[in-house]
Amino acid sequence: MMRTLIPAIWLATTLAVPGLRAVASASLPSARDVVASMAAAPALVDYEATKVLTAVHQDRAETITVLESYKRLGRLRLEFLSPESVSGRLVIDDGVSVWQYEPSQHLVIHGPSFVHPAEGPERVEEFLRSALIAVLGTEDVIGRQTVVLAMETHDAGPSRRYWVDRETGVILRTEERDARGEVVFTSFFTRISFGLNLPSALFRFTPPSGARAIDLYESGDPVSSPEALRQASGAWVPTTLPFGYRFRMGAVVHHGALTSTSASYTDGVRTLTVFVTASSQMAFPQVGVPVTMESGPARLLDVGYFRVLMWQAGGATYALAATLSPSRLLLVASALPQRP
């Protein structure tokens, strides 16, 4: 009874938010169809566009303008235009690795790819199981008809809203709100040109002559269970965490002399990462703002869009990174068993 009641109440509340009321229409596609079209879009269409991103962290917002080009399957080119601090930065993900060129320092950084090709039906089902999803209506975005989709996890955490191009399934606008309903992130295209075949050369990186090049591959081979992670690093992490997070994968991460253990969890939609670093290797970081936990002092770093909570216990420094409110991060942290 409750399982059917909660989505109904959530949907009614969502539709009741002023300014987001949508006209119910018999011609609206189902939430499943919209999610499926979003998941399939990366395999169907290339585009070249200008996008504006705004992320709020603490008491300020940062707005970034970027030229974004995408080519099937999973190739991405980003040319940052503004603000001045990122202007000229080029990021090319060729589907295998990512190349970043920083013109102000004539520096190239090479690392692992972060663009995944289209998702299959299983992932769509996982999304539908893990989140409350509703089609709110239709709206025009840069002259194209979109379906407005609301998505929220079952624990009433942050919510997302997508404006999905009806024709292609490409997300033209995104909005994310925290648990209090405050907007924490928005992105929207100010123009977009769809193409069937953008030139491959656009997604191939050629290092500028004389540029300093650095490889940044920090993660070791991924492992698929907490037990395998314990064998690899000695760090113990649980299989599940509060708010429905389940262990997805772990790895030992190295950067110079610094070694840390990372464990990624998912609630089916969002990602939460736990890091365990021996205190003998790292002093307690002094970034962010101080917060108090039961186990002692901690620090909270607001990166914009996600936050990092750090604390020390049992000779180790723990860190939690997730798109969760500070109070929820503290709850997860208190439920995380410490190193014996």
Place this chain on the structure above:
Amino acid sequence: MTHARWQRQLSAYVDGELTPHEAEEVQAHLAQCESCQVELDRLQSLKSLLGRLPERTVPETLWMSIRAQLDRPQQSWIAKVEQWLQGVVRRPALAAAALALVAILVAIPLVRGRLERLRAAELGPDLYIREHALASASDPFLDRAYLGLLISDASLALVGTPREETEESR
């Protein structure tokens, strides 16, 4: 025979240490080599000069002290350390320098370890941000451009050149 080798033979020739056959060979070479003739003259005048030096007798006390050293029994390592310590006490500046050297050798790894821990504390959060952003890429509906910005910002910070925030971005 090379010219250099003829010149080395000259010293033995002047001292009368060559066999008759070798001496004949040297003489034959000297007859046709002007530079070796000059070298022979120089060696002969040097020998004559050394021959005119007065002979000095070795003082009897020197032999006695050498014999005493030879007859003395071997010192144990403890005695050697004691002797070294006595020397150190007699030279306080040397002792202080030795102590300082030991202190430096012990302190270097400790200081280096502490600096590495502090450096790790500066880099750790950027490493966490980058790795979490990369892990978040499994969410297909997360904005790729923003993910690219977060990853590239954290990568820059990790290589020691973090992005400077401008007034424009506040």
